[in-house]
Amino acid sequence: MSGLSARDIGHRVVVRHRLPGGQLTDVIGVLQSYDENSLVVRHSDSTPYEVRLGDVSAAKRIPPMPLRPVDVEQLFLTTALGRPAAETVYAGQWLLRASGGWTGRANSLLPAGDPEMPVSEALKLAETFYTERGLPPLALVRLESPVAQEFEQLGWVDARPEEADTFVLHTTLDLVNAAPAYDVSLSDKPDAAWYETAFEGTPPPAAPAVMEGAPKTAFAAVELDGKVVAVARGVMTGHWLGVDAVRVDPAYRRRGLATALVQGLARWSGQLGGRRTYLEVVSSNVAALTAYENLGYALAYRYRYLTVGSR
Structure with missing residues (x-):
């Protein structure tokens, strides 16, 4: 008896099992799969380790790894790669x-x-790029970062002073992959019902290109009373899972549906x-922020949009 089941997939476990020579050894990691014949434990370096159930002498779930400090620079780029724009042009390593x-x-x-050029030149390039496309020049900048300070010194100002800051939260996957309280369906391509729930009607023309543009994407949905009432999008970039486009029908809120989608x-x-x-x-969305913090998410950084100031 392994002491585990398919409900433990995604959680850290320790599995004591017998090697071909007869000696016992332990493997610790995240349970990646489980069936009637074997289980697979994923090590911290993502190496899978398969064990036949007949070789298991004991196994149990163990506490998740503590949340380590995040590499903010890496995460800043990861969030962009997880939701690529319809068009991207590079200014050195910067993304337009x-x-x-x-x-x-x-x-x-x-x-x-x-x-790979003076910041002042890069910002002039950005102004030209957006002007040619009939868009206002915008820059997404991490608050209190050296780049934000340099932009402000060059005359860029808050583009949306009436709006709250956006928080980027992070956590280890171990803390958020318990079995959902609802059946969550997953698809690699969203259907009409998913889009209708996500956008309360017809999505903007650019939405499919943006939402479906990443290579490893899953579209989650919960159906109740014969209709889709909650949706979210997940995307894999390296070992990071990004979750966005979370929306719950107003008539079904405060039931834990957003939590189920994340899980x-x-x-x-x-x-x-x-x-x-x-x-x-958004920092002003107290209900969502509380729900995510209760799941174990913590603040990585805050950002705002800057634009060209009056001249």
């Missing part, structure tokens, strides 16, 4: 993104890495080598 004006993230400069996507990610997860939430 355009998607017909739909969402700030998909229509803003991401100053990640080295622009369903986390379990999907765990089988693909996922180890950490991030999501974004």
